[in-house]
Amino acid sequence: MKAGKLIALGFSGILAAAGVTVATFEGQELTGYVDPVGIATTCYGQTEIAFVGKEHTGEESFIF
Template sequence: MSVKGRVAGVAVAGALSFALPIVSYYEGLNLIAYLDPVGVPTICYGHTDGVKIGQTRSVAECDRLLNAELGQAISAVDRLVKVPMPDTRRAALGSFVYNAGIGAFAKSTLLKKLNSGDILGGCNEMLRWVWAGGKKLKGLERRRQAEVKLCIQS
């Protein structure tokens, strides 16, 4: 692995250590596929890609998926956010991106505010992302509150 690759890996690892407990807590671990609140087949810690109802995974497989996908979310945050960030903010945004998706984050007012230097305004934008399938979800409200709290830490 190149030096650049090792440095990037270490950079992601710091934010990952803050984000893992948030994502695992709010996503929950399910070893058997189920339908999420909007009817998407889901398994492990909110994994949806290629999931079929009735599918099973081991805890080790779920942990590997979580680490890989959360690492990708944090890498996307690092690519898209153009202002310096502490690991706490990177973790909060990584958790958000893991849940909402890279594409949604890339087009969001949240990202625009962060990149313009409005950190508090950007972090607070996460509080608007509490809807799924046309319903306001209490679990998303609690998750966003936790993410905002971590996001505004410096």
């Protein structure tokens, strides 16, 4: 049981670090745009909620 908790703790640390890394490289774009490969993108690289020209608040960027 102790090993399982350690694995879960390590995995959550990796996920947190990945989130910070993605946010750093993606940047925050509050208005939807088409990225270089032709995919509508917004906030910190989200594509599921992205519509070109739609604006989001800074709070919405963290929620999505």
